[in-house]
Amino acid sequence: MSRFLAPILILVVLVGFFFIGLHKNPNIVPSPLIGKPAPQYELPLLLKPGETLGTEKLLGQVYLLNVWGTWCFACRAEHGVLMEIARQNIVPIYGFNSRDDPQKARQWLADLGDPYVASMVDTDGLVGIDWGVYGAPETFLIDQTGIVIHKLIAPMTMRIWHEDFLPLIQQLKAARP
Amino acid sequence: MKKMIAVLLLMPLALFAVDNNDALEDPELQERYETITRELRCLVCQNTPISDSNAPLAEDLRNQVREMLLAGSSNREIYSYMTDRYGDFVLYKPPFVKRTLLLWLAPGILLLLGGTVLVRTVRQRAAMPIDDDDENEEEIE
Amino acid sequence: MIPELGLFSLVLAFCLAIIQSFAGLAGAHWRKPEWLALVRPMATGQFVFVALSFGLLTWSFIVNDFSVEYVAMNSNTGLPTFYRIAAVWAAHEGSLLMWILAMSIWTLSVSWLNEEIPEVFRARVLGVMGLVNSGFMLFVLATSNPFVRLLPAAIEGRDLNPLLQDPALAIHPPILYAGYVGLAVAFSFAVAALIEGKVTSAWARWVRPWTLMAWIFLTIGIALGSWWAYYELGWGGWWFWDPVENASFMPWLMATALIHSLAVSETRGLFKSWTILLAISGFSLSLLGTFLVRSGVLISVHAFASDPARGLFILIFLGLCIGIALGLYIWRAPSLGSGAGFKVLSRESFLLINNLMLVVAAGLILMGTLYPLFMDALEMGKISVGPPYFNLVFLIPTLPMVLLLGVGMHSTWKRARWEPLRKRLKTPLLIAVPVALGLSFAWGRPSVLTFVGIFAGVWVILSAFSEIRERQEMGRNFFSLPRSMIGMLVAHIGLGLFVLGVTVTSVFSIEKDLALRAGDTVELAGYQFKLESLRNAEGPNFDAVEGMVTIRRNGKVVTTLYPQKRVYRVQTSPMTEAGIDAGWTRDLFVALGDDLGDESWSLRIQFKPLVRFIWLGALVMAFGGLLSMSEPRYRKIQKAEGVAP
Structure with a gap:
């Protein structure tokens, strides 16, 4: 009897998996960096080309690292949200300007406003590889000790900010004021 | 638009x-x-x-x-x-780790399973009488 | 008005399909002759209205009616008329309508071409087919209406995806869909047989030509797709194990298994429940493929724009269709009877091995295709399963299968003896070994696996030919064999050619990416490729840069190729038109890359030995199927073991 039942059991299992699969996005690849130290780097700043910033210098604070570029449509869409988050002044946002023309990038910030404490310039995209960046916008959450806590691979929205980021940030701040 | x-x-x-x-x-x-x-x-x-x-x-x-x-x-x-x-x-070729165990062992499992069924069926059939009154077995593929 | 009429026809066709299934299934159950009499007219009417609906959508494309959203999305005034017609099935909605049209044509054929089948049984088959097709019509009406208006109308269309502006790809979907949907015929015959609780040799004889036909369409459809990918995508690959490709390959493997198992069920009355299960599985995998491609659960290069509502609909439909069929299977299969015995060495055993290996191969592809989804659903992270996995794993069942095929082809039913087999196979074996060795070293140094692959191909071909020689020795003409036998031999020769082509191409192809200036020459596999010049060219709806590459061998000009880099004006995406010199023994392939700025261009040049054998083999296989189908006994009116009402 069991050999006649096997096919329908396979069907039930498959349909179950497909049902779960329908609610997932196969295009989003989670970062292996979560829970690990952020990569070491130092990059020049977009607005103060003489100065540099990097993981080492950013230690000691909880911050967001937002990957953006003027070539990225969705970055324009999320820009207003980033401005709002910056206004709330809960965590600093650092920009990571990826594969861009610095001239255009500066113009972008002048036109749309600058939510970033500072933006680093990764013209050739090499540091981006260390961060596992594969599209933009992407937003990382890094804690005081330089550990990567969370990564968003999509435009930031207020909802995502409230539901995913804020609780994590409050936790981090509570653990290590 | x-x-x-x-x-x-x-x-x-x-x-x-x-x-x-x-x-x-x-x-x-x-x-x-x-x-x-x-x-x-x-x-x-x-x-x-x-x-x-x-x-x-x-x-x-x-x-x-x-x-x-x-x-x-x-x-x-x-x-x-x-x-x-x-x-x-x-990696297009997934690594051989715990979570891909089933994937990499699939050929072995499926062949073993199928092979068992195959051997059992053939054995059973070999023990059964052969009907020799078929009319058209010769020419049909 | 025209699009609304199209939609209305589809609604009408849906109603007729519902009546057809009710009249067929209920009429057969309660033995109502007046209901049964409704089935054929309904099937005919359903076809007429589906065809009308399809025709009206096509008309909207021909007259550039951009007030229809689907037309505006997939066509353009600059698009040549031929491609405007092909654009009908270029995206999700229209391709589904074509799927429905194909199903209607199969339904119509079953209702008119199966005079020898008892009316009650035929009504059941058509009843099931009506249910399947009405499910798809409901899908279109509920989630994917191609006739939706765009207000205000677009001034110009977004144009057909340039990748699809190609003759082979224009006809690839209709043929492939005809194959997918054709498996629904075998499925419906299986379900009808389960309802009656009886599977006879006559049943197998009825299903076989339909299955063969569907299999032929699938074979040609897949081969066309692969050929298209080879010359159009520009990287010279012919198979990538993409989910969409796998979705078409799994039903093919199942259909192949089904054809073989039907042979046993027909001649020997054996493996009945197994045959039924295969008939159900073949179409189930078609449905599964449809789900995978259109729901967005997997990443694929050819994915349709996805929509979760559509995914959910197909999933429910798929669950119902297959679930009901398998439910009937649990109920009826145990009592289908088991038939007689056979010896260990017999054709039955070999066909059983064939079935096992084909099903395992399909199972492994299914596993590889779905494993990333399983991992993701279980929150175990994302992984990729790609060509390296499939190339390796697929050989495990198929290589032994092909090697055994050479023997199995000649063994007799019930009991075979070693002695005659050995006598017959000695000569092909003695020829195959040196020929395979010679071929192995013809292009370079082979590995053991390469040799085995080449040997397998040669061996199958020679083994099939030995049958012809045998007949001649017996003083009989080859053509006195039954057609189905000749078809079988031809199809296996096709398989041999295919195996040969795949092995040699995969191992001995040479590929180089280079930067060349006009006047530069490079050497590849004994050929000198010279980039003579570059010029601008213009097509009806694209601009291009065209290279002129002369290829010489030993100083003599072999051919001149004109690879293009096209930019289609509307969608402004760059496209590669490779220059290919096709030949029996090798292809020379040149694709133009990018302008590197310093007057040089990047080029990919390739030498691909025996690559034509891949598609040639597939065509020969399909031709073998056609020969088998033409077997007179499938058309004879035989009411002997009729399925009693």
Whole structure:
């Protein structure tokens, strides 16, 4: 009897998996960096080309690292949200300007406003590889000790900010004021 | 119209790229380069290897592979460089680890299962009487 | 008005399909002759209205009616008329309508071409087919209406995806869909047989030509797709194990297994429940493929724009269709009877091995295709399963299968003896080994696996030919064999050619990416490729840069190729048109890459030995199927073991 039942059991299992699969996005690849130290780097700043910033210098604070570029449509869409988050002044946002023309990038910030404490310039995209960046916008959450806590691979929205980021940030701040 | 554009963006075109770099001088390195770039999945362009993609990221990753090869890295080092940054997703050949156990053992399991059924069926049938009154067995395939 | 009429026809066709299934299934159950009499007219009417609906959508494309959203999205005034017609099935909605049209044509054929089948049984088959098709019509009406208006109308269309502007790809979907949907015929015959609780040799004889036809369409459809990918995508690959490709390959493997198992069920009355299960599985995998491609659960290069509502609909439909069929299977299969015995060495055993290996191969592809989804659903991270896995794993069942095929082809039913088998196979074996060795070294140094692959191909071909020689020795003409036998031999020769082509191409192809200036020459596999010049060219709806590459061998010009890099004006995406010199023994392939700025261009040049054998083999296989189908006994009116009402 069991050999006649096997096919329908396979069907039930498959349909179950497909049902779960329908609610997932196969295009989003989670970062292996979560829970690990952020990569070491130092990059020049977009607005103060003489100065540099990097993981080492950013230690000691909880911050967001937002990957953006003027070539990225969705970055324009999320820009207003980033401005709002910056206004709330809960965590600093650092920009990571990826594969861009610095001239255009500066113009972008002048036109749309600058939510970033500072933006680093990764013209050739090499540091981006260390961060596992594969599209933009992407937003990382890094804690005081330089550990990567969370990564968003999509435009930031207020909802995502409230539901995913804020609780994590409050936790981090509570653990290590 | 806006909706249309959104829909179109969801459909990635399979764009082909030629590697714009010159071949590596050492033919052995070049061969390893070709193998590795064909087994690494491009993240931006979905289902194409970085060898055949014209996305900027694919180009950077190709250069990275090239430089690591020239610096004397082993294939294993190059693959783990990639998975450290992008996860196992970039490997077209999944690693043999606990969670891929079923995947890699599938051929063995399926053949064993099928083989058992096969042997049992044939044995059973061999023990049964053969009907020799069929009229058309000779010519029908 | 025209699009609304199209939609109305589809609604009408849906109603007729519902009546057809009710009249067929209920009429057969309660033995109502007046209901049964309704089935054929309904099937005919359903076809007429589906065809009308399809025709009206096509008309909207021909006259560039951009007030229809689907037309505006997939066509353009600059698009040549041929491609405007092909654009009908270029995206999700229209391709589904074509799927429905194909199903209607199969339904119509079953209702008119099966005079020898008892009316009650035929009504059941058509009843099931009506249910399947009405499910798809409901899908279109509920989630994917191609006739939706765009207000205000677009001034110009977004144009057909340039990748699809190609003759082979224009006809690839209709043929492939005809194959997918054709498996629904075998499925419906299986379900009808389960309802009656009886599977006879006659049943197998009825199903076989339909299955063969569907299999032929699938074979040609897949081969066309692969050929298209080879010359159009520009990287010279012919198979990438992409989910969409796998979705078409799994039903093919199942259909192949089904054809073989039907042979046993027909001649020997054996493996009945197994045959039924295969008939159900073949179409189930078609449905599964549809789900995978259109729901967005997997990443694929050819994915349709995805929509979760559509995914959910197909999932429910798929669950119901297959679930009901398998439910009937649990109920009826145990009592289908088991038939007689056979010896260990017999044709039955070999066909059983064939079935096992084909099903295992399909199972492994299914596993590889779905494993990333399983991992993701279980929150175990994302992984990729790609060509390296499939290339390796697929050989495990198929290589032994092909090697055994050479023997199995000649063994007799019930009991075979070693002695005659050995006598017959000695000569092909003695020829195959040196020929395979010679071929192995013809292009370079082979590995053991390469040799085995080449040997397998040669061996199958020679083994099939030995049958012809045998007949001649017996003083009989080859053509005195039954057609189905000749078809079988031809199809296996096709398989041999295919195996040969795949092995040699995969191992001995040479590929180079280079930067060249006009006047530069490079050497590849004994050929000198010279980039003579580059010029601008213009097509009806694209601009291009065209290279002129002369290829010489030993100083003599072999051919001149004109690879293009096109930019289509509307969608402005760059496209590669490779220059290919096709030949029996090798292809020379040149694709233009990018302008590198310093007057040089990047080029990919390739030498691909025996690559034509891949598609040639597929065509020969399909031709073998056609020969088998033409077997007179499938058309004879035989009421002997009729399925009693």
